[in-house]
Amino acid sequence: MNRRRWLTGALATAGAALLSACGQAGTRLAEQARRMGEGLTRRTQRLLIPRDALAPTYSRAEISPDFRPNGSVDPAASDYRALKANGFADYRLIMDGLVERPLSLSLADLRARPARTQITKHDCVEGWTSIGEWTGVRLETLLDEAGLKPEARYIVFHCFDALDQREDGERYYESIDLVDARHPQTILAWAMNGDVLPVPHGAPLRLRVERQLGYKHAKYIRRIEAVESFAHIGGGKGGYWEDRGYEWFAGI
């Protein structure tokens, strides 16, 4: 029998058993699976690694000197340009939808909350990766402040940019489930590599959802909405690229 297939099957079986029996052992197994997973397919890794496991982190020395900006790099929408012209002093992040207490937060408000810094590898579906350091507030912190209603199942990110740069163009959006939303490494980043988040990388606020591919990491966030279903938003598939054929679940 093909050795790798045997190993994969054995690991998956052992993993499932350990996970149900003991969370700690499951996490250790996940680390081993990740190391062995180098040559395995993405789909296999998804099966082996628990959803709440941490993404690998890196040292300062490993930060990419030229982290590639991708997709929108300077939104043309007039509301965005007005905010940018004023150094985002008038920016407010809106959090609403299925929450008990809708929020409207300035950048100063966001920076005043407990911050988390992480150095991670960004993985774009187009086949490139870059390592960067991100600082921001955990999404879970804001979800708890706003108080999710029990019906809430997904978190939707509404962005300022339209990829065609038209004023009436379809704006970028994304969505994640509550497992990713509450993951410790899921942050709303306002800084990159120790500096203010640059415009090409999503200023003033962008998502880092480290267990997912690049297109899930919404940049230029203007509004975060808790929903029961995203069927009524955009093309109904949960994201700008999902509406154009990409998979909604882009776990890595």
Ligand SMILES: Nc1nc2c(c(=O)[nH]1)N[C@H]1C(S)=C(S)[C@@H](COP(=O)(O)O)O[C@H]1N2
């Ligand atoms: N609002 C918005 N978010 C976005 C995009 C975009 O075009 N608009 N592109 C996505 C894609 S495909 C990738 S790979 C990353 C790129 O992030 P970066 O510019 O910091 O490298 O942003 C993602 N988030």
Ligand SMILES: [Mo]
């Ligand atoms: Mo991407």
